[in-house]
Amino acid sequence: MSVKFSLAEMSTQYATDFALEMKKDPFLKNFKTYNPNAWCKKSCDPKFINMQHPCRGTLATCTIPEEQNLAKDTKRPCATSCWRLAFRFHQEECKASNGFMIQVEELCPSTRPAHPGQSSPQVEEHQGLGDGQKIETEMAKQVGLKIFRTYTNVVEIKPTGAFWEGYEFNGIDAISKAVQEWYENGCVNRDLENVFVGCQKRANENWFGFRYNRRPRYEKM
Numbered sequence: 043m044s045v046k047f048s049l050a051e052m053s054t055q056y057a058t059d060f061a062l063e064m065k066k067d068p069f070l071k072n073f074k075t076y077n078p079n080a081w082c083k084k085s086c087d088p089k090f091i092n093m094q095h096p097c098r099g100t101l102a103t104c105t106i107p108e109e110q111n112l113a114k115d116t117k118r119p120c121a122t123s124c125w126r127l128a129f130r131f132h133q134e135e136c137k138a139s140n141g142f143m144i145q146v147e148e149l150c151p152s153t154r155p156a157h158p159g160q161s162s163p164q165v166e167e168h169q170g171l172g173d174g175q176k177i178e179t180e181m182a183k184q185v186g187l188k189i190f191r192t193y194t195n196v197v198e199i200k201p202t203g204a205f206w207e208g209y210e211f212n213g214i215d216a217i218s219k220a221v222q223e224w225y226e227n228g229c230v231n232r233d234l235e236n237v238f239v240g241c242q243k244r245a246n247e248n249w250f251g252f253r254y255n256r257r258p259r260y261e262k263m
Contacts, residue, residue: 043077044145044182044189047091047125047174056148060192060199063214064144070218073141076132078125086124091173099130099181129178133185140229142188144217145179147171149197183263188224188232192217194240195254201241213239233260 045057061077064070086105087095097104104111106124113120119128136142147170171179182189192213200212220237236257244252 043075044143044175044178045077045079046146046148046172047079054148056197056199057146060146060214063199063212067214067218069222070214076129076136078129081119081125081128084122084124085126087126090125091177093173093176097124097126098177098184099124099126099128099133101127125174126177126181130181130185133178133182133187137185137187142190142221142224143178143182144221145171145175145189145191147175147191147193149194186232188229189234189263190217190220190224190237191234192237192239193254193257194238195245195252196240199239209241209243211241211243231260232263234263235260 043057043061045060046054057079061075064075084106086097089095101108101111104124104127106122106127110122111120111124111127112118119131123131133143179189194213199214200210202210216239217237220235224231224235236259238254238256240254241252245254
């Protein structure tokens with residue numbers, strides 16, 4: 043999984059719910075999943091997620107010594123590994139086992155200045171990858187790993203409650219279907235695949251705040 047990088051012990055609620063729903067899905071639950079926010083937080087980059095830093099998760103580009111990056115007995119990432127090296131290690135394992143990366147793009151609040159006559163700034167939602175995810179995308183491209191990138195128009199992966207009565211859905215169904223189709227077609231298409239996991243019904247009815255820009259299904263890496 044590629045989720046927004048967090049220095050905290052816990053990732054965002056959306057990323058957490060996404061991972062939990064994946065474990066419930068009849069198809070996706072069969073895969074061994076690596077969630078970077080549950081593991082190492084070391085970095086050879088003082089800013090952690092600086093795109094300009096040369097580390098791309100290899101022993102040749104990472105400045106943390108090999109004896110700290112890889113466990114002596116297993117030659118696998120450990121608690122003192124650079125997060126980039128650990129992530130790329132699992133990307134390469136995915137590629138070798140005909141696996142894939144699910145990149146979770148969230149809706150995040152942003153503040154814009156108040157318009158004339160308004161007393162306070164306005165909060166609105168926007169989509170976009172975190173800087174760490176951009177690095178993970180570049181490393182996936184170098185590895186040749188298939189990416190499924192999800193995008194949405196809501197802040198929940200499985201909305202429930204009175205507001206959603208009649209509009210309930212589970213966004214994991216869409217990503218599960220996309221991955222299944224990829225395997226059924228022989229895993230040939232290596233283009234980045236955009237998968238909408240939001241509420242299409244709200245968008246179709248033109249509800250304020252639920253419109254979104256549809257993306258092409260495939261993008262060249």
